[in-house]
């Protein structure tokens with residue numbers, strides 16, 4: 001074969017999205033895109049799931065995003081965490097976060113086993129005809145020519161594939177090749193300490209929560225995890241070499257003050273350094289960064305993977321609507337605008353908690369932990385921590401939404417609370433996100449938001465991927481929309497306080513509230529939403545979408 005014919009023989013692939021990196025964020029994104037009916041080529045240079053200890057915590061927001069991505073309750077094991085405790089060798093317990101309870105239909109905090117979640121997410125991808133996986137394939141090079149991404153992939157034995165994609169997503173981790181190729185700085189700092197992570201089984205006297213022993217000589221977080229596991233994280237001291245410390249005898253020595261370490265089984269270990277960094281931008285041209293490729297945080301807030309899943313939910317529907325010609329490309333700009341400031345707040349929170357967990361020396365520990373102990377005596381100081389008020393709300397300051405002064409019940413730019421509802425068509429109670437399905441929603445609370453609206457406007461709404469819902473009080477009798485549009489509230493997540501009778505909201509597919517106001521404003525709101533999102537009528541990119549599942553509400557209704 002001569003050089004020309006061998007070049008001709010390189011296979012070529014056309015896709016909507018080239019997704020580079022199939023860790024948990026990449027796999028969640030691929031599932032969301034699959035649900036929306038988008039064609040994705042997902043590659044990962046590894047052939048198998050990474051089995052070393054990594055992320056361990058998810059919060060209610062992350063669980064809700066996994067719900068959106070089609071992961072059902074119980075498909076992977078979680079352990080609800082009732083509290084996070086901070087202890088000082090000098091002062092004893094000096095702070096506590098109350099993480100018990102349910103928020104938006106999910107436990108406020110759980111631990112999980114990352115390889116299990118990744119397996120579940122990967123298995124689900126098989127159901128989407130538009131998703132193709134290439135494991136053992138690396139991104140060798142790519143260019144953004146302004147209309148397409150042209151990429152060259154290489155497998156382990158040097159076979160090449162050329163790919164033309166409309167967009168590229170880098171979920172390729174902290175060392176992201178996509179980010180580096182785009183020339184986007186990864187700004188922030190790296191810690192110089194090594195941490196040894198140990199997952200152990202058969203631990204006598206396991207704990208049922210998360211506990212930080214904030215000893216400046218050796219800070220040690222410890223927590224319960226699924227499958228009967230307990231995890232410890234030991235900060236290594238200067239001179240302690242990672243390969244030595246990972247040996248079973250060293251691990252048992254470290255564990256000796258905590259349990260009968262001769263009796264336990266050491267399942268797995270890893271040594272990491274922590275980083276607090278964010279990419280200068282989360283997107284450039286037709287390329288997007290998500291997860292650790294875009295931002296990386298120390299684990300002290302348990303928010304690393306959660307932040308990546310927030311990226312996935314924010315980005316997936318925007319790309320889907322654009323590639324299917326139902327939204328203007330400028331919608332994609334809001335990904336960076338919305339996600340980057342919040343990711344930064346999460347990193348700051350983790351750094352603040354890190355200052356409690358790993359004070360630099362005994363004097364700093366005395367001052368910081370002593371101050372925290374005093375703060376705890378004041379109800380306001382205690383509440384700040386205990387009630388999770390230190391956690392930044394997932395509410396955007398700028399982005400794809402608008403706020404009207406004086407009409408701030410649901411807060412546009414924040415997530416719509418989730419509650420339990422019963423579709424008026426019958427069936428068992430379901431979580432409201434499952435009822436609303438994958439589309440945009442115009443929701444009238446106790447009112448038919450579409451009453452009196454011109455048919456032409458409602459048709460445009462439907463064509464843009466929108467539906468109309470009425471969220472009713474149980475047994476409400478007035479102004480009822482047809483049953484197929486009606487949800488009966490089974491709790492007070494929204495009605496009557498958050499969303500009073502007569503209120504309307506326009507909600508994006510990622511459940512962010514685009515706009516809200518009284519029903520009298522509904523028509524004006526809908527027109528403005530369509531202007532903001534929809535492509536010009538003559539859009540050349542408009543294609544009819546081919547959703548994997550019919551994009552209808554009530555997708556889990558019995």
Ligand SMILES: O=C(O)CCc1cccc(O)c1
Pocket residue numbers: 056057084109210221223233299300301302
């Ligand atoms: O250290 C880790 O890996 C996560 C610790 C954690 C888990 C849950 C909540 C939290 O604030 C920290």
